[in-house]
Amino acid sequence: MTGSAEVVAWQPAVPGLTEVLHARFTDHAYPSHTHDAWTLLLVDDGAVRYDLDRHAHGASRSVVTLLPPGVPHDGRSEFAGGFRKRVLYLETEILGTHRVGRAVDRPEFADDVLRDRVSRLHGALTPHSEDLEAQSRLAFVLERLRQHLDRQVTVPAAVRDSRVADALRELLDARLVDGVDLAAAAARSGVTPTHLVRAFTSRVGLPPHRYLTGRRIDLARRLLLDGMPAAEVATAAGFYDQAHLTRHFRRMLATTPAAYARSARRPAGTAFPRGSAEG
Known part of the structure; x- marks a missing residue:
């Protein structure tokens, strides 16, 4: 049927x-x-x-x-x-x-x-x-x-491994735009992918994908303030397209990339309306 x-x-x-x-x-x-x-x-x-x-x-x-x-x-x-x-x-x-x-x-x-x-x-x-x-x-x-x-369900132990965490952080910083293959990064350090993620999260305070997104947003902000169009900034900063960039930009800064770029062109002293708080 x-x-x-x-x-x-x-x-x-x-x-x-x-x-x-x-x-x-x-x-x-x-x-x-x-x-x-x-x-x-x-x-x-x-x-x-x-x-x-x-x-x-x-x-x-x-x-x-x-x-x-x-x-x-x-x-x-x-x-x-x-x-x-x-x-x-x-x-x-x-x-x-x-x-x-x-x-x-x-x-x-x-x-x-x-x-x-x-x-x-x-x-x-x-x-x-x-x-x-x-x-x-x-x-x-x-x-x-x-x-x-395998009938061996266990509670994972806390992972503290600064060596592999720091190695992943260096790799993420070096491959900010292209990204990182997790399995390859884990094999490079001789650990499992879950060990690598747990070690990084324990060391840095947030998981690798969130760290990478934050670094990409930082790069996007610099490119926007340099005058690069938002559509070009997306791929230049490692995002799939402009919509992908905008979604994460809003989540991080509560504004759009285009609005952020326009703010750099306001005359000095006019960034906030009179009586508003910068908060």
């Missing part, structure tokens, strides 16, 4: 992810099929009943669902109102084929920490993703998934 659907899908420029899918189905039912990727599923409304390897399962808001590659499954709404879901497709190698059997045995995880991590990753995966933020959030999702599949 095929019913109405609302579907948005794209391929993110994030290593390890092959596709992002956000969808709402009313009365659609999936026939039995397989994927060549791990399917990481969040149900936001309703519930889904499915068979995996001929065994019945259910997906709802209370669990995170992980369907392994190459294993037949179907899907249908449990209730008349349909369901809404967010899905990430992960490359097979990212979790390893040796974990497929474990996911067949237990494809659902009732874990609020994992659900929050996956949801935050979706928030970072706009069609023009913040590369470093998405890479960081994916690393923490994968860490938790591997722990569940």
Whole structure:
């Protein structure tokens, strides 16, 4: 049976992810099929009943669902109102084929920490993703998934590693515009991506992607005050486009890049209306 659907899908420029899918189905039912990727599923409304390897399962808001590659499954709404879901497709190698059997045995995880991590990753995966933020959030999702599949879920220990934190900070400063590949940076320091992010956050006081965005905003401000047009400043400062720059500029300074640039052309002493506070 095929019913109405609302579907948005794209391929993110994030290593390890092959596709992002956000969808709402009313009365659609999936026939039995397989994927060549791990399917990481969040149900936001309703519930889904499915068979995996001929065994019945259910997906709802209370669990995170992980369907392994190459294993037949179907899907249908449990209730008349349909369901809404967010899905990430992960490359097979990212979790390893040796974990497929474990996911067949237990494809659902009732874990609020994992659900929050996956949801935050979706928030970072706009069609023009913040590369470093998405890479960081994916690393923490994968860490938790591997722990569940290996039956070794633990509370992470505090990480204090000034050597790798300072090395990443130097790398971010040197590659302000081009950005940094998190996995490569971690391998360069001989640590895991999650160790690197935790070490940096502990040392600097904010995560690497937020540090990088702040430094890019600083560069954009200098370029704007030098007279460069806002549309050119965006790419020159490492942002995807002008809208991307404007979104972060507003968040940081509560104004637009164009308005910030115009402020430099006001006569001296007229930056604030009479009676206003500079605050």
